[in-house]
Amino acid sequence: MSMDTQTPPSTMTDVSPPKTGAPVVFENLTRRFGTTKALDGFTLHIEPGEFVALLGPSGCGKTTALRVLAGFERPDIGKVLVDGRDVVHVPAQKRDMGMVFQSYSLFPNMSARDNVAFGLQLRHQRSTPRRARAEELLELVGLAEHTTKYPHQLSGGQQQRVALARALAIEPRVLLLDEPLSALDAKVRAELRDQIRALQQRLMITTVFVTHDQEEALSMADRVCVMSRGCAEQIATPAELYSRPSSEFVAQFVGISSRVAVVRTGDSVALFGRDLKIRGQAPEGVESLDALLRPEDVDVVVASTGLGIITHKSFLGATTRLAIGIGGAAVKADVLSSTADVFELGTRVDLVANARDVLVTASRPAT
Amino acid sequence: MASLELGYVLEGDDEVMETFSRSNSSKLWFRRVRWGRGTALFLAAAYFIIPFYAAMQFSLQNKYGHFSLQPLTQIAQAPLFLSALWLSTQLAIATMAIVLILMVPTMIYVHLRMPRFRRVMEVITILPIVIPPIVLIVGVDGVTPLWLKSSQYLLALIYVVLAMPYVYRSLDAGLGALDLKTLVEAARSLGSGWVSIIWRVLVPNLRSALLSASVLTLALVFGEFTIASLDGWTTIPVWIYLAPTNNARINTLVAMMALLATCVVLMLIVSFDRKSHSRRN
Numbered sequence: 305m306s307m308d309t310q311t312p313p314s315t316m317t318d319v320s321p322p323k324t325g326a327p328v329v330f331e332n333l334t335r336r337f338g339t340t341k342a343l344d345g346f347t348l349h350i351e352p353g354e355f356v357a358l359l360g361p362s363g364c365g366k367t368t369a370l371r372v373l374a375g376f377e378r379p380d381i382g383k384v385l386v387d388g389r390d391v392v393h394v395p396a397q398k399r400d401m402g403m404v405f406q407s408y409s410l411f412p413n414m415s416a417r418d419n420v421a422f423g424l425q426l427r428h429q430r431s432t433p434r435r436a437r438a439e440e441l442l443e444l445v446g447l448a449e450h451t452t453k454y455p456h457q458l459s460g461g462q463q464q465r466v467a468l469a470r471a472l473a474i475e476p477r478v479l480l481l482d483e484p485l486s487a488l489d490a491k492v493r494a495e496l497r498d499q500i501r502a503l504q505q506r507l508m509i510t511t512v513f514v515t516h517d518q519e520e521a522l523s524m525a526d527r528v529c530v531m532s533r534g535c536a537e538q539i540a541t542p543a544e545l546y547s548r549p550s551s552e553f554v555a556q557f558v559g560i561s562s563r564v565a566v567v568r569t570g571d572s573v574a575l576f577g578r579d580l581k582i583r584g585q586a587p588e589g590v591e592s593l594d595a596l597l598r599p600e601d602v603d604v605v606v607a608s609t610g611l612g613i614i615t616h617k618s619f620l621g622a623t624t625r626l627a628i629g630i631g632g633a634a635v636k637a638d639v640l641s642s643t644a645d646v647f648e649l650g651t652r653v654d655l656v657a658n659a660r661d662v663l664v665t666a667s668r669p670a671t
Numbered sequence: 672m673a674s675l676e677l678g679y680v681l682e683g684d685d686e687v688m689e690t691f692s693r694s695n696s697s698k699l700w701f702r703r704v705r706w707g708r709g710t711a712l713f714l715a716a717a718y719f720i721i722p723f724y725a726a727m728q729f730s731l732q733n734k735y736g737h738f739s740l741q742p743l744t745q746i747a748q749a750p751l752f753l754s755a756l757w758l759s760t761q762l763a764i765a766t767m768a769i770v771l772i773l774m775v776p777t778m779i780y781v782h783l784r785m786p787r788f789r790r791v792m793e794v795i796t797i798l799p800i801v802i803p804p805i806v807l808i809v810g811v812d813g814v815t816p817l818w819l820k821s822s823q824y825l826l827a828l829i830y831v832v833l834a835m836p837y838v839y840r841s842l843d844a845g846l847g848a849l850d851l852k853t854l855v856e857a858a859r860s861l862g863s864g865w866v867s868i869i870w871r872v873l874v875p876n877l878r879s880a881l882l883s884a885s886v887l888t889l890a891l892v893f894g895e896f897t898i899a900s901l902d903g904w905t906t907i908p909v910w911i912y913l914a915p916t917n918n919a920r921i922n923t924l925v926a927m928m929a930l931l932a933t934c935v936v937l938m939l940i941v942s943f944d945r946k947s948h949s950r951r952n
């Protein structure tokens with residue numbers, strides 16, 4: 305094991321060897337902390353070179369899953385296979401995983417370049433090629449001018465980019481990112497998001513990215529694994545996840561915010577006076593159904609005889625979000641802010657579904 | 672004339688007036704603070720410098736009462752002085768080495784893996800301060816094997832115990848200021864084993880803590896009298912007390928030189944530390 309960590313220097317000098325990363329399998333992992341089960345039968349198969357996002361609410365076990373893969377936690381039950389080999393008993397320093405942490409993790413006593421070169425130094429690479437390689441990587445993440453700066457002289461976004469370069473320097477078998485963007489402001493975040501994705505595609509490195517931000521997960525990943533209470537709730541491509549969330553829990557996580565009782569006729573339902581096809585499989589043998597709606601699925605029209613009443617209004621920038629009480633349900637809808645003046649609180653409105661089909665689920669029993 | 676000019680400025684521009692008056696009043700305020708600070712500093716300095724000056728003046732005299740550097744040369748010739756100095760130096764180095772090799776990995780381990788044990792450590796390491804040295808040496812004497820009893824390094828081992836509270840507190844503060852878990856995990860994920868984590872990542876970032884621990888240990892070894900004399904070793908403090916010269920001047924001078932040397936070492940370390948800080952902050 306210690307032998308194959310010493311990659312020969314010749315392959316280290318070119319920046320982007322187009323190579324395919326290692327396949328990773330989490331199999332039925334369980335990890336308890338006292339009485340809480342951080343992981344509870346978590347299973348996930350990751351293809352070589354794939355970018356998978358772990359998405360879920362706080363405390364659902366995303367970080368724990370990542371730390372088990374990195375070797376910082378042992379599972380109580382289950383296997384972790386990298387390249388087909390169980391690595392559960394391999395210590396973290398021998399796993400060749402590049403990790404970027406949520407908190408700033410650069411070594412304060414080293415310059416950006418020395419930070420990036422650290423892993424290469426441990427692999428006994430000579431100092432000249434090591435420095436050249438570190439500088440190349442820093443250039444790759446857009447920090448060519450900051451190689452001699454110390455961590456305290458860099459902004460948060462720059463520090464995370466150095467951390468990314470440092471993780472990539474060792475040519476890891478898997479790249480692990482634990483909410484690396486969560487401490488950054490929105491603009492830097494979006495920028496770095498694109499940069500990470502572009503780099504990953506270029507290096508074709510197997511990547512696991514932890515986040516609780518659905519937009520981040522959907523925009524970056526090849527596949528998203530939505531987690532809940534220590535297990536995978538749904539594993540799917542972003543498009544599939546968006547259009548066919550497999551459960552209400554997942555639905556909430558991908559932007560669905562309202563549910564309205566509907567009447568079913570065959571494979572369609574009546575919603576706000578229109579017939580809409582049921583998207584995907586309707587639950588069998590259930591008569592009372594709820595339609596699941598995103599704010600952008602509904603148009604709002606002012607009508608003095610309308611059945612809905614605007615109960616809430618909040619400005620979001622380009623759009624304005626309205627909450628409408630209608631027949632005992634609360635529906636959220638987005639309208640363009642430029643036309644939002646007519647929607648005052650208390651205004652009577654009609655709702656129109658603007659989609660051709662709609663997700664449905666069995667109604668919640670009245671509580 | 673001055674007031675006329677002032678009036679001109681005041682009429683001329685509101686903004687100028689405002690900055691003018693503000694900077695003026697803040698300068699006054701600042702000056703007052705500086706005065707307060709200066710007085711305090713002066714008093715503190717006097718408190719230390721006057722006795723020091725008096726002692727120096729007393730010791731740097733020839734037999735006619737005139738200023739002379741001759742006592743300095745006499746120190747080196749005083750019987751047993753050099754051997755006492757050498758013994759104290761050896762003890763200091765041994766004590767520092769043992770206490771750091773013992774405490775650094777332990778403290779890192781406790782901070783990382785057993786944070787709750789820190790409370791216990793704190794209590795344990797305070798004990799050497801509470802226990803009188805006599806009790807300590809009598810206790811140690813009862814349990815040491817014979818081969819160790821005759822060694823000067825028994826004294827170093829006892830000093831390790833005495834230095835524990837200071838070393839513990841310095842290291843505890845230093846480690847508390849680092850994001851230890853993240854640094855260690857980052858280093859491990861890059862392939863670093865424990866030795867290189869401690870040596871390349873943690874020690875450089877604990878530099879000021881290690882320096883202050885070392886200085887405190889050094890001061891302890893060069894100042895401890897009771898145990899050294901009970902154990903029968905002529906360290907510097909013991910030599911000062913027993914010095915076989917009849918010359919009080921020389922003894923005072925040695926004490927002063929020890930004080931001066933400690934000051935110089937301290938100042939060196941502070942400036943060293945400040946340099947590393949200015950690089951980091």
Ligand SMILES: Nc1ncnc2c1ncn2[C@@H]1O[C@H](COP(=O)(O)OP(=O)(O)OP(=O)(O)O)[C@@H](O)[C@H]1O
Pocket residue numbers: 337338340341342360361362363364365366367368369516
């Ligand atoms: N070292 C630990 N000791 C005790 N409990 C832990 C430990 N690590 C995690 N847990 C618990 O395990 C559960 C999952 O934690 P984990 O850090 O994996 O969540 P997460 O999905 O990463 O959440 P977040 O989005 O807040 O980072 C939580 O309930 C947490 O309290």
Ligand SMILES: [Mg+2]
Pocket residue numbers: 366367368
């Ligand atoms: Mg987490």
